[in-house]
Amino acid sequence: xxxxxxxxxxxxxxxMAFLYAPIVMLILYSFNNSKSxxxxxxxxxxxxxxxxxxxxxxGALGTTLSIxxxxxxxxxxxxxxxxxxxxxxxxRPRQAMLSVVNLPMLNSEVVTGVSLMxxxxxxxxxxxxxxxxxxxxxxxxxxxxxxxxxxxRQLDPNLAEAAQDLGATPMxxxxxxxxxxxxxxxxxGFVMALTMSIDDxxxxxxxxxxxxxxxxxxxYTMAKRGISPKINALSTLIFACVFIxxxxxxxxxxxxxxxxxxxxxxxxxx
Amino acid sequence: MMRNKALAAPFVLWAMIFIVVPLVMIVWxxxxxxxxxxxxxxxxxxxxxxYQLEDGSRTTEKPWQKRAVFSLNNFRRMLExxxxxxxxxxxxxxxxxxxxxxLLGYPVALILTGRDFKRPxxxxxxxxxxxxxxxxxxxxxxMSILENSxxxxxxxxxxxxxxxxxxxxxxxxxxxxxIIFLYNENAVILGMVYNYxxxxxxxxxxxxxxxxxxxxxxxxxxxxxxxxxxxxxxxxYSLPGVLEGITMVFVPAVTTFVISQLMGGGKVPLIGDxxxxxxxxxxxxxxxxxxxxxxxxxxxxxxxxxxxxxxxxEPHKEVRIL
Numbered sequence: 001x002x003x004x005x006x007x008x009x010x011x012x013x014x015x016m017a018f019l020y021a022p023i024v025m026l027i028l029y030s031f032n033n034s035k036s037x038x039x040x041x042x043x044x045x046x047x048x049x050x051x052x053x054x055x056x057x058x059g060a061l062g063t064t065l066s067i068x069x070x071x072x073x074x075x076x077x078x079x080x081x082x083x084x085x086x087x088x089x090x091x092r093p094r095q096a097m098l099s100v101v102n103l104p105m106l107n108s109e110v111v112t113g114v115s116l117m118x119x120x121x122x123x124x125x126x127x128x129x130x131x132x133x134x135x136x137x138x139x140x141x142x143x144x145x146x147x148x149x150x151x152x153r154q155l156d157p158n159l160a161e162a163a164q165d166l167g168a169t170p171m172x173x174x175x176x177x178x179x180x181x182x183x184x185x186x187x188x189g190f191v192m193a194l195t196m197s198i199d200d201x202x203x204x205x206x207x208x209x210x211x212x213x214x215x216x217x218x219x220y221t222m223a224k225r226g227i228s229p230k231i232n233a234l235s236t237l238i239f240a241c242v243f244i245x246x247x248x249x250x251x252x253x254x255x256x257x258x259x260x261x262x263x264x265x266x267x268x269x270x
Numbered sequence: 271m272m273r274n275k276a277l278a279a280p281f282v283l284w285a286m287i288f289i290v291v292p293l294v295m296i297v298w299x300x301x302x303x304x305x306x307x308x309x310x311x312x313x314x315x316x317x318x319x320x321y322q323l324e325d326g327s328r329t330t331e332k333p334w335q336k337r338a339v340f341s342l343n344n345f346r347r348m349l350e351x352x353x354x355x356x357x358x359x360x361x362x363x364x365x366x367x368x369x370x371x372x373l374l375g376y377p378v379a380l381i382l383t384g385r386d387f388k389r390p391x392x393x394x395x396x397x398x399x400x401x402x403x404x405x406x407x408x409x410x411x412x413m414s415i416l417e418n419s420x421x422x423x424x425x426x427x428x429x430x431x432x433x434x435x436x437x438x439x440x441x442x443x444x445x446x447x448x449i450i451f452l453y454n455e456n457a458v459i460l461g462m463v464y465n466y467x468x469x470x471x472x473x474x475x476x477x478x479x480x481x482x483x484x485x486x487x488x489x490x491x492x493x494x495x496x497x498x499x500x501x502x503x504x505x506x507y508s509l510p511g512v513l514e515g516i517t518m519v520f521v522p523a524v525t526t527f528v529i530s531q532l533m534g535g536g537k538v539p540l541i542g543d544x545x546x547x548x549x550x551x552x553x554x555x556x557x558x559x560x561x562x563x564x565x566x567x568x569x570x571x572x573x574x575x576x577x578x579x580x581x582x583x584e585p586h587k588e589v590r591i592l
Binding site: 005008009011012015016018019020021022023025026029078081082084085086088089097100101103104106107108109110111112114115116117118119121122134137138141195199201202205206215216219220223227231232235238239242243246247250251 | 277278280281282284285287288289290291292293295296299374377378381382384386387391392393395396397399400401402403404405406407408409410411412414415421464467468521522524525527528532542545546549555558559562565566569570573
């Protein structure tokens with residue numbers, strides 16, 4: 001039996017190697033003292049120094065982050081209230097609306113991007129920061145609705161009534177009773193929206209203009225001429241942050257969990 | 271009490287503007303083409319020309335505006351062999367990618383949910399983590415591994431220098447010293463499998479993890495071999511996850527336009543590339559919209575075939591919470 005177990009572990013090892021190979025390469029290149037990908041010119045931190053003075057990359061990073069957080073915040077508010085509104089609808093209209101909200105997830109990114117671009121063209125809105133933000137909100141909201149909905153279903157319907165019987169205004173009832181209960185869903189919706197927005201390329205490609213570009217678009221433009229090692233340095237930094245953050249959060253959960261080290265849940269914003 | 275409609279109206283309005291209207295726009299652009307607005311030239315007694323438009327208005331400048339008219343020309347164009355071949359290739363590449371992802375990913379989910387790993391969730395997290403690095407960069411990084419003077423080729427070269435017998439045997443088999451990995455269909459498939467593999471692993475893992483372990487114990491107690499209990503318990507219960515995984519891989523695979531450009535070097539254009547071109551270089555938005563419609567229909571047909579439309583609304587009581 002033991003060789004079978006080793007075989008299984010080796011398989012996971014191989015898949016890990018496949019998934020991490022390009023990442024290891026990328027990290028190595030970020031320390032490579034040569035602009036070419038083909039040769040190793042010795043260890044350097046030069047790209048990390050130059051990264052912070054590169055206005056194009058820093059600007060793109062700023063756009064990515066500001067669009068990401070703004071889009072995530074707006075779509076979390078919109079999606080949470082939307083989910084509550086959907087939840088309170090009668091069966092027929094609810095199902096109709098749910099199908100509509102699910103459309104962007106069923107559709108491919110290309111179709112979403114093209115359709116939003118045509119919308120802005122029709123409304124004579126010039127493509128730029130605002131259209132980029134609106135588009136990101138548009139494709140993030142469904143994910144927020146999707147992660148809030150199950151929490152609403154688990155909600156005890158008597159709680160809201162009890163709050164109102166005891167004299168709470170709807171707003172107080174929402175803030176004190178409903179929101180704390182659905183908070184995990186709202187939070188995971190926010191994180192999901194943030195992740196989707198930061199990682200997005202396709203929709204951004206169709207809906208941005210007038211020189212506004214986020215990291216994905218900058219990388220896409222660079223890929224044709226050759227990617228600057230500075231981008232590798234930036235990605236290494238981002239990857240390191242995410243890595244430490246997620247592993248840290250999950251290890252803490254592991255330690256807290258009383259069940260002999262075996263954990264059912266892991267926090268992955270997907 | 272807050273009125274139900276007051277809460278629903280803004281959301282419904284938002285969904286209309288940002289989901290429904292854009293799709294209607296695609297349909298509208300898809301079934302129209304642009305043509306110059308018609309006008310008649312009227313020569314004045316003094317020899318100058320004025321132009322009269324259909325609505326009777328006149329200008330002294332030649333009208334340059336275009337208008338959209340209903341036409342199914344783009345649908346006819348879409349059915350030309352060039353585009354059908356592209357669609358077929360996109361479907362082929364997507365099907366192969368999905369199959370490889372399933373074959374590679376299912377065992378991963380199965381092994382991780384088994385008893386070999388003490389912290390399966392952490393391993394799963396490690397498998398998903400690469401997805402946090404920008405996918406364009408990861409794909410680009412594959413190019414540097416696979417290119418003609420890349421790392422893989424230099425390792426192979428070193429290996430062949432070290433073992434001359436291997437080198438001779440490979441040469442006799444017709445394998446060149448520098449293997450061309452990039453810029454063909456296989457490279458595109460590799461890029462897709464790499465980018466979408468975790469989309470397959472995640473849902474399958476989630477489903478297998480939820481299977482009641484006592485079912486497997488019961489199967490074993492009743493004398494089922496591990497293979498049989500897998501076939502009779504785990505596999506049927508994991509099917510919803512498999513379907514979810516297939517969708518999550520197939521849909522982006524059939525419509526991508528970046529991976530094919532990078533890994534295929536423009537030599538393996540897919541339907542997504544052609545759509546992108548219509549909104550960029552060749553700039554025929556109407557034809558681009560027609561092709562988008564085609565892609566939409568293909569994707570929806572695929573989902574319909576898998577029975578994955580309208581499955582999210584679990585029954586619940588109608589309650590008012592606000």
